[in-house]
Amino acid sequence: MNDINACIFNIQKYSIHDGPGIRTVIFFKGCPLSCLWCSNPESQDKNIQLICDETKCVQCLHCISVCPKSAITSYKNHIKIDSNKCVSCFNCKNSCPQKALSVEGKFMTISEVVKEVMKDEMFYEESNGGVTLSGGEVFMQHEFASELLRSLKEKNIHTAIETTGYTSKDIFSSLIEHIDLLLFDIKHYDREKHLKATNVYNDIIIENLKIAINNEKDIIIRIPVIPTINSSLEDARGFCKLLKSINAKKVNLLPFHQFGQKKYTLLDKPYAFQDTKQLHEEDLLDYQNIFLKNGFDCYF
Known part of the structure; x- marks a missing residue:
């Protein structure tokens, strides 16, 4: 157990x-x-969540391009992350040039x-x-x-x-x-x-x-x-x-x-x-x- x-x-x-x-x-x-x-x-x-600190984000949208499940979108210069689609690979977080993404939960x-x-x-x-x-x-x-x-x-x-x-x-x-x-x-x-x-x-x-x-x-x-x-x-x-x-x-x-x-x-x-x-x-x-x-x- x-x-x-x-x-x-x-x-x-x-x-x-x-x-x-x-x-x-x-x-x-x-x-x-x-x-x-x-x-x-x-x-x-209940899910692990990715969080975007928009004071650091420069809207390069690199996170969207590396997400294998299309869990990340951009709307009116705001990064949106769908925790139901996210599989916690953290490609986005690990490759964000501004370190704007963080993780809540493990x-x-x-x-x-x-x-x-x-x-x-x-x-x-x-x-x-x-x-x-x-x-x-x-x-x-x-x-x-x-x-x-x-x-x-x-x-x-x-x-x-x-x-x-x-x-x-x-x-x-x-x-x-x-x-x-x-x-x-x-x-x-x-x-x-x-x-x-x-x-x-x-x-x-x-x-x-x-x-x-x-x-x-x-x-x-x-x-x-x-x-x-x-x-x-x-x-x-x-x-x-x-x-x-x-x-x-x-x-x-x-x-x-x-x-x-x-x-x-x-x-x-x-x-x-x-x-x-x-x-x-x-x-x-x-x-x-x-x-x-x-x-x-x-x-x-």
Whole structure:
């Protein structure tokens, strides 16, 4: 099983925001949600993606001429890359005279990932840290994730998953057996507003959260607080009502930021929050206070 592979787009070391201690975060490609504010838009596509930095591109169109599958076109001086046609030969990237093309994602085996994360075993031991699987959505590559978690537990590594919870109940129940901490994202309490913001309903998400709570897993609810989406005090009350009904305890508020803004330009994707100001902790004190008054352990 060590030879099965998954598409990984980043392995981030020395993270302190995705679980206890110093952690390595493994980012899986592919996500069933299409959140309008996504800070990792490169994670949404399950395929390896070629990206063109148009500040470097001189429109020589050499990439088009060397592509064996006609996956690259030019439209109004913009390079367009069809990831469904691309076979990842990288002829274009390797021969681009301006080095304007880069790759998001690569296939890695379990043994390769384990070897990489175990380089920092000393830091995990000294800080009570470990490894967190994130995305994208881990459950889209659940067979790989399950075997990876087994391998890490055999080495006594603390494991965590950051997830949207959007998968079948059977897959969800099976995978969470192998984790120590569940970082569970809730985007919206209202199913219709959730659909509008993410392109999916939240029904199965809430059902899976109930499963995790009933199995007494260590869970932190993460709420990305997004202007015009779920940032009003009435929204805070809506979240509290939902989370109290299923006996959730811990809530981590994530103020909206613009860290991923440039990625939309590189991916040639529209970005709905282009001109939206970032939120800071001090902007959300009243929002947080509603959770505190409702008995939640709520923090930033």
